Amino acid sequence: MVRRALGFLAIALALVLLLGLGGYKLMNSRTVQIAGELTARVETPEKVVALTFDDGPTPADTERILADLAAEDVRATFFVIGENIEKDPESITRIAAAGHELANHSWSHPRLVLMSSDEIAAEIEKTDAALRASGYAGEIQFRPPYGKKLVGLPRYLAAHDRRTIMWDVAVEDYSSPEVRQSAEDLTRLTVEKVQPGSIILLHPWQGRLDTQAAIGPVIRELKGQGYRFVTVNELLAYES
Template sequence: MMFSQIHTTRRLLFGAGSAALLCACGRAHVKGAAAAPPRTASASPGASPGASRGTSPTPSAAAPTPTPSATPSATPSAPPAPSAAPTVPPGTAGAAAGRAAYAVHAGPKVVALTFDDGPSPLDTPRVLALLREHGVTATFFMIGKNVARYPDTARQVIEAGHLVGNHTWSHPDLGTLAKAGVRKEIERTSQTIADVCGVRPVLFRAPGGHFTRNSYAVCADLGLRSICWNVDPEDWSNPGSGAIASRVLGATRTGSIVLNHDGCLTDALITAPGGVADRSQTVDALRAYLPKLLEAGYRFTVPDNP
């Protein structure tokens, strides 16, 4: 009788100790996962918005430049959720619903090509020439400062039949601004685009894809729809034209919104030696991947509907 009681007690103590150990391990695993920094961008299909290019850390050494794929996948697929989500969860509706669109919905193999941070008198005309050569319409999300600085280039975009969107006045992190500051950044840019180009933008893209509740509220007040992206080749980091082209070709699917850059963010870059920031890698990549997308049967639209 005594032996049985001792045996039962030891089993209960062992079971309690094991449970406590499992709980402790589980807590440690969750804590470690929460502490892991989010990825700011991805070269995999459906790459998501990364950190703002004006304030992001210096990119690590680029991996060897991959060879662009000859033909992108033609299999329609839903865009993956962004890895660096904005303050308000993403969706596919416009500003009226307080969400940004991460995809276009215009039929099979229809995608949208977008360019941020311009206009640039050096690279925007080069991009326009390639788009004209292939008969493609794109959307240019412009920084207000750059529109004021290079009005002739901004007008060239409109005259070529492309859509111009609002990308704030100075490319700040909107999460650091009060609602009044967000409104000033957006409202001033829309007015400048209207004055320079003769058209008022209807689309807005937050710097770095970091939309906030204040930005959604201001956009709703101003009649702007929020547009993000789901293909980010990280061309802003100049990883090489081959890498940029390969990432776009590998990630583009039906409904993709592809992010590129035809300009730069800050006065330091704009006034760098040579006059403006160099986006020649983006231009060279566009020259490589655009005809391949067209050959694969892709068509292009602008994300102008919610």
């Protein structure tokens, strides 16, 4: 009897572990979720690519980022944080006026995984409202903070007919503060990974000068390979 009970316990434990691991993988997956549509890249033979910037705006960085994009006549997609819209409305106006796409990256950048559906709704809808209040009229895409989602968030987005926008090219290394990546490293690693329909993710805000310095070279190298830069909404239109 004892042996059977122990056997059962072992199986139960293994199952819990397996489910836990599966859940963890699912939470961080760039390509799989349980409800709604997840887009990490668009399947297309066309050499189109979307450049996306997360977490801004931070006022001191806006000028340089916009100047580098303007110099290359490229439009990017800015997944902004609601709290930052409130703190720096001027940057939002400038980004939109320059023809870039604005998108929703939640209100306070929390891990949405363990939040209630009311909290998830507030994080998303408050940010949409702030973007609309700034005068932005384009379609607003959403990307979860840290790319994390499990059950509540995908279900909320699916119920509201919205996708989860992820990325397939993100080379910045946050594993330790000691890691220093030069603009050259970031450019080379990014360009190596890009394929037709790719979505590039960079974090050029908060004084991240190396990432800022990589924007121009990434654009020039990819243009040299025949790529055209489009916004996320434009990229979605290429989906075959």
